[in-house]
Amino acid sequence: MSIKEGDKLPDATLFIMEEGKPTPKTTQDLFGGKKVVVFAVPGAYTPTCSQAHLPGYVVNADAIKAKGVDSIVCISVNDAFVMESWGTDKNANEIMMVGDGNGQFTSAIGLEMDGSGFGLGTRSQRYAMIVDDGVVSTLSVEDPGQLEVSKAEAILEVL
Secondary structure, eight states, X not given: OOOOTTOBOOOOEEEEEETTEEEEEEHHHHHTTSEXXXXXXXXXXXXXXXXXXXXXXXXXXXHHHTTTOOEXXXXXXXXXXXXXXXXXXXXXXXXXXXXXTTOHHHHHTTOEEEOGGGTOOEEEOOEEEEEETTEXXXXXXXXXXXOSTTSHHHHHHHO
């Protein structure tokens, strides 16, 4: 069963790069006491993620933060090294690039998908959510192969 609006995010550990090394961050660290826009992608460097999903948030980061958002978090079932490199390549300076390399968080919220047909293994579904102090206030999960409800422009409308 997947997470739904009104649910508290489960305890999980994710990773970001700090001082050249993967650094664990708990869901409390990332979401506690903050308003956060989270978007998840099936994989760094994959076509839709690289050409549209992440770039939309890069372009709209200031407008999103102007709506009272403390941070924008991009999560993928990739390691923190890959997430940092992808963020650098895409000029995602205003976005926290977070690795869920073991898929712990993705599994805990029930939003994993089977990408083994493409050689990707278990990955995250594409989604966006607004999280207020660790509680999901908005959740927008894409249908397979789509980028409509989780894109930056759609989240801006909800904010």
